[in-house]
Amino acid sequence: MAAALGVLRRAETGEIVPSAVLLAAHDLLHTQVPPQLGDSSMRRLAQLLVGQGVVPKPGDYDGRWWLWWPKNGRDPCRDCGKTRSLTRYSARLGNDYRYLCARCRAAERQHIVQQADRLLHVHDPHQPTSTPAPTLAPPAEAPTGRGVPAPSGRDWESYVIRLEKLLAALGWAGFDLPERWDTDFDPQEGASLFATCWRGDGGLDVQYNPHQQTLALQPFDDVCGDWPESYSLLDDSIEIPVAPSGEQAVTAVAAAAGQAGLLDATHVRIADSAPAEARQEFILRRIRRIFQPAADRQLPLGDLLREVTENQWLNAYLEWVVGMTGGDVAPDIVPDAAALGVAAWCWRNNTAVEKHHLESDVLMARVNIAVTRITQQHVCPVEGIDWDSIKNALTDPQWALPDGTPVSSLFGPGWSEVTATVTAELDRWRHHDHEVLGPQTTLILMSIGGSTGYTNSWWGQGRxxxxxxxxxxxxxxxxxxxxxxxxxxxxxxxxxxxxxxxxxxxxxxxxxxxxxxxxxxxxxxxxxHHATRPPQRCWDPHWLADDNP
Structure with a gap:
């Protein structure tokens, strides 16, 4: 293991290490580290190997190498050789596992379609042999005065800018909006931009038709098996008119996305048809997703997990909030959910607030909303949570409700105990955020904490x-x-x-x-009300099926 780590250190300091040496180091670590977790050193070696074009075969490492090999990267593409953002595609339809850029993947898909068309024309007995297969005329040749003129490069750029503005709420809610949109043009229908947007393993197909002034949010269907760990974030399509300019259409998209639960953390269950070991795989995958950002900062994942579970206070949060009440919540960063998590577990719970419960549920609700408003102002998906600013705001004796009532006056003599316990809880999270977990893992833990049954009826969620x-x-x-x-x-x-x-x-x-x-x-x-229950998506891991090759 020391030799393997030495190889990794050499590569990370800039030394050119042959792929055979990197692979040998990786395999040495693989014999020592539980593959279901994947040591961070193995992950870094896998990343380097991808950069040199080395990809395992489907059956290598018991067929589970994808657990620690990166799903994405930025390295030379296998087909074009250019350094670009790459995505891993699975071994389906006769292909090997491979890493391709978006352009080469689009070219590969087009090649598959062309091959299918040729086969259909060859074998279709109803296709007249004397009539050539129909082809689309180039968009630029649309007759003058008929149909829609082909967009210019500047037009396409304006469509993308408009689309990204329409999807701003999804971007804030943790979705990775694509760097490049696939496009199409039809003289009758006009332009079309489409792509799959991801949040973790959840997929959502987006199609924007600027000439028809519609935006469609559609279920994701992994037809070709390119995303074996994925699930759809929608069951039905949503079509949104986006004709109005300015903020009106942006608000309409945010409202539709909020109603569908897309602006809140995802709740996902394992399909009933999945094999017995699927639940264990789901739990392990969730653990990796939560703690890998923290492990990448300082410790191998196994060491980090030991440190976390040995901390009695943090382990209690993991067992109760993350493992039980929030056990179906996907480990994604959703800022508004994280703000609710801070309000729920650093103000309302684990403090003296409940001990000094206010005279009515209405008054408690007003204070909860005020706390959530404050925490929303200090949660950033990149920088993390500003614990000190939240603490200063929540313990300020001048802090008041919208009607001017100071919150401190509502708790009377109990205010000093409330502020002391809230301060202690916020300081404890700040310490673990800065010293152990890091901002990304902390945001994930707070997003889960703000998405349990405890907060289903709280203001501040997208629904x-x-x-x-x-x-x-x-x-x-x-x-x-x-x-x-x-x-x-x-x-x-x-x-x-x-x-x-x-x-x-x-x-x-x-x-x-x-x-x-x-x-x-x-x-x-x-x-x-039953409407407070969040929608639940289905994770159907077909790659765990008994007949999976």
Missing amino acids: WHSICRRLIDDATAAGLPLPQPYDQRGPGALLADLDAPDEVSPPVLDWLIDLPDAGVHGPRGLRM
Whole structure:
């Protein structure tokens, strides 16, 4: 192992190490390290080997080498030889596992389509032999005055800029928007831009048609088996009109994405048809995704996990929040969910706030919302969580609710104990963030913490607006009166004002929480409404099937 690590150190200091030597070092480590976790040194050696064009065969390392070999990289492409962003594609349809840039992958797909077309024309008995196969005319040759003129390079650039603005909410919610969009043009339909957007292993197909002024969010289907660890983030397609200019269309896309749960952390279950070992694989993959960013900073993954589990306080959070109540939450960085995590586990829980519970649930809800607003201001997907700023804001005696009421006055003599325990909890997280976990792993842990059943009904999640709409619709369908003044202003005004629920009157917020006139068998308020349950995606690991070659 010392010899293998010595080879890695030589390569990382810039020395040119032959691929055979790198591979031998990698294989030495592989005999010593549990492959289901994958040592960070093995990962770095695998990254170097990818850069030299070395990729295992499908059956190598018991067929599980993909667990630690990188999914993406920036190295010379196998086909074009140019240094670009690369993606790993699986051994399906007669191909080997390979790393390709987006251009070469598009060319490969086009080649497959052309081959399929030729086979269809050769073997189709209904295809007249005297008639050549139809071809599309070049877009630029569209007749003058008919159809849509072919876009110029500047037009395509403007489409991309517009599309990225429309998808801003998804970008903030942790989606990796593509560096390059696939494009198409039809003289009748106009331009089209499309790509798969990823958040972790969850995929989402996006198609933008600027001439038709529509944006479609579609289920991802891994037809060719290029993404064996993936799952779709949607079950049904969503088509959004984006004709209005400015922020109106951006707001419409954010609302549709929020209603579908795309702006919140993903909840994912294992398919019922998956084999028994799938659950163990799912847990191990989740552990790697959570802690690999921390391991890359300073310690091999195995050593880091030992240090984390030996810490009684941190291990308790992992067992209860990450392992049990948030066990189905995908380990992604979702800033708004992380803000809810800080509010839930550094303010409301593990502190004296519950001990000094305020006189009503309405008042507690107002304070919770105020805490969430503060934490949202100090969570960054790149820089991490600004614990000191959150602490200063939450312990400031001048901190007040929107109506001007100081929060400190609500807790009375208990305020000093509240601030002391909140400070202790925030300082503890700050220490582990800076010294052990790092900002990325900490953000993942807080995103999971803000996505449990404990926060399903809290303001601050992407589904909040759609949850309130469902609740109001159920109440009006059951004939329940809306609270004043919305019995006169109507449900639309109530829904709009509930985007800032801490600014509505106490009776309105009380109505929202429990629907006091509903009765035992009537519709439910926010506390118990089934709409607060997040959608759950399905992970179907076909590569674990017994008949997988």
